[in-house]
Amino acid sequence: MSAISEILHALKTELPSNVTLVAVSKFHPAEAVMEAYDAGQRVFGESRPQELQAKAAALPKDIRWHFIGHLQTNKLKMVLPYVSLVESVDSEHLLAAIDGWAATHERIIDVLLEMHIAAEDTKQGFAREEILDVLHHAAEGKYRNVRILGLMGMATLTDDEAVIRSDFSKLIAMRDEIRSDKGLAGGLPENFGLLSFGMTHDYKIAVVMGADIVRIGTLIFGQRI
Numbered sequence: 728m729s730a731i732s733e734i735l736h737a738l739k740t741e742l743p744s745n746v747t748l749v750a751v752s753k754f755h756p757a758e759a760v761m762e763a764y765d766a767g768q769r770v771f772g773e774s775r776p777q778e779l780q781a782k783a784a785a786l787p788k789d790i791r792w793h794f795i796g797h798l799q800t801n802k803l804k805m806v807l808p809y810v811s812l813v814e815s816v817d818s819e820h821l822l823a824a825i826d827g828w829a830a831t832h833e834r835i836i837d838v839l840l841e842m843h844i845a846a847e848d849t850k851q852g853f854a855r856e857e858i859l860d861v862l863h864h865a866a867e868g869k870y871r872n873v874r875i876l877g878l879m880g881m882a883t884l885t886d887d888e889a890v891i892r893s894d895f896s897k898l899i900a901m902r903d904e905i906r907s908d909k910g911l912a913g914g915l916p917e918n919f920g921l922l923s924f925g926m927t928h929d930y931k932i933a934v935v936m937g938a939d940i941v942r943i944g945t946l947i948f949g950q951r952i
């Protein structure tokens with residue numbers, strides 16, 4: 728067995744069966760993706776439009792691609808035809824553009840809203856109030872060609888587990904607040920509430936805290952060059 732398949736088998740044993748593992752293959756070649764595919768992995772994450780488009784064209788069609796990077800509205804056509812989930816919607820402008828593209832192409836695109844939960848300003852994402860605004864607009868019927876399934880976030884890069892836990896708990900609190908918001912009742916997808924959090928550095932904490940999706944790159948594929 729290759730190193731990639733060994734790690735995937737270990738992860739499969741470790742992760743609860745209801746947790747979706749996104750193998751983050753960004754910056755790694757198609758051959759590495761194929762090694763993971765041959766080990767049974769079907770969900771992969773990419774963060775650059777051009778790279779996603781090239782890999783989607785070259786690799787098996789039953790791969791489910793998640794887009795996890797910053798997406799510019801002029802790059803939608805390189806991403807949306809290929810993805811099963813856009814995890815990183817970080818502005819209402821982007822959401823509206825995705826909705827417009829999807830309407831034109833008679834598609835429904837599944838998305839997560841990325842929430843800013845880390846201490847670093849450099850990380851993308853909505854603030855709490857902005858998420859509520861977007862969801863109220865969605866519940867009013869403004870975006871009929873996207874399905875907002877939940878939230879994604881990235882914790883502060885730190886070894887301090889208390890900080891990581893506190894960051895992740897903001898996502899959980901946001902999800903719970905949304906679910907109990909009477910103004911949104913009936914306006915969101917029935918299965919709203921998917922939470923995507925946890926990466927190589929902090930996925931064990933994420934799993935304990937109830938992540939539905941973890942996005943793991945370095946542990947599976949090694950350091951990105």
Ligand SMILES: *Cc1c(COP(=O)(O)O)cnc(C)c1O
Nearest residue numbers: 751795926927928942943944945
């Ligand atoms: C790169 C990336 C990951 C994977 O990070 P690793 O530390 O390599 O596991 C997860 N989520 C997002 C949004 C990323 O950009």
